[in-house]
Amino acid sequence: MNTTKFILAMIAAAAAVLAIAHWLNVDYFFFAAYTILQFIVLATAWNILGGYCGYVNFGSAAFFALGAYSSVALIKFDGAIDSWFPEGVASFLHHIFPLPIPVLIVIGSVVSGVVGFGMGYLTLRLRGAFFAIATLAMAVVLQTLVVNWDFVGGSRGAYIIRPDTLEVGSWQISYIEYLFVLMLILTMIALVTARTIERSQLGFGFATIRDDELAAEACGVPTLRLKLIATTLSGAFMGMAGAPFPYYIGYLQPASAFGLEYAVNSIAMPMIGGTTSWVGPLVGAILLGSAQQYATVTISSAVNLLIVGLMLVGFVIIAPNGLIGLVQERSRRRQS
């Protein structure tokens, strides 16, 4: 299947999901589906660096939170315009602000992408394990900065008022449906990018880094440049997933935005699905995401995290190539 056909198929699938959701028209469905889609984006983003290049990023939550907090900062900026600027400038700024969410998403992904680039530049010349530890470190540094930054609420957190409906011309849709549609589009972008990378020269370059970095470098693969591309892209996608989050959650505080569960989920989902292909994170995110939604509603939210942790440990021990690996192995066995 070539890329154009794939994009068309993705659009058809997304339209089908949207049609079902719109027909059901249950707010809870939008909320739950948004979370799952968000995890698909996060898992895919993690996989670009972790699965394709073999560099483990424990700081997914930081990139995600960075996207969310750049939105919060811009929303707060909108509220502060009148007190900061003289009247002329303020009335001009009011034409631009408040920024629509798609713009916030672009800004959020740029911010996270830049941080991803800087992070990669600082640490990627080192061995893999150091990179993993440095990402953890970065998450705590960023969290400390946000906790101490009063403008975005500090440790108290920030309230973001979500409008009930969005009017496009004479057409009215509920805001949560709007967020859901946005996340659906972001999911498509992430999946198409991941699949394109996988089949391009870039993807083969990534694979050489994963398999043997030293050998790749000796063969003239520009490993540092490729790794920087991967960290930037991966960071940008995580920021992209985080940018609409303040509107979704309504109240954002550092402890929840930087929560370890984002980091664990974005590692567990590709690991459970399979890290070598774009299908893995998708399958893993849908399975694990739905299971978590179910467990949160029926049991408790602490137990659902336990499930994720146990599944992660279990899968890396028993099925190191994830579900995709299991399926491939079975079909190979049947052929022979």
Place this chain on the structure above:
Amino acid sequence: MDIPFDLLINAIVAGLLLGGFYAAVTAGVSISFGMLDIVNIAHPAFIILGSYIAYFININFGIDPIIVSLIMLPVFFTLGTLVYHVYYLSFERRGQESLRGLAFFFGLLFVTEVVLILVFGVDYRYVEARYIGPSLHFGMIDLPLRMLVPCLVALALFAAIELFITRTFTGRAIMAVSQDQLALQLMAADPIRIKRIAFGISIATAAVAGALLIIIQPVEPSVGREYIGRVFAICVLGGLGSMPGTLIAAVMLGVVESLTATFYGPSWAPAVAFGFLLLTLAFRPAGLLGR
């Protein structure tokens, strides 16, 4: 800024005591990460586990937390050998330790934390002992016993490990396995057995470090995360596998953190360790006393 002299001195003294404690916390990682090349990011979770065991026995039976931790040493040692065995069978033997091994330990960290939350809840827990509360005074210097005792125990633990590694046969074998595993095999020693013992010792230190932690401050399950960065910052800054380097780095970090907390507020303190770590990784990855 006008800095009051006695505040400065006390901050430095508190930092030195804190640094001694950090050395005990890092000793285990110095063995597992520095010598065995096992990136055990779950180590802080084992420390918190040690804290909760000390808490549980202290509250129910009134036994001193440090004595509890000494009783728990063999248990943690066994736990460590078991974890290493699983790690070896599932990752090291297959040559997949980098990506999946990391994910394994990360999962372990997360599972331990969630289990502790489910069992004990998210409230802060603390222990009771005679030396919690009073402090010694020397002129303008205050020495709180709840910091001094952990610091001394930590230094004793640290010295014991250093002596064990440099003076005993097994200890030297651990050094050897960190330098050249194949050579050890040629000497007819089993590197896997040596590594299992070493990893067991590494986890056993977590029992003591955990008890010390809960003496110094109240503990809740997610406290461990802060220590991930600290522990690895110290380990990397000191130079991988160098015990003296670890001690120096731990004291440095303790002092800088204590000064930051005193003069800029405690909410900035966690960033210090990670700032250290990032700077070390970027500019001197071999660490202070690195090979």
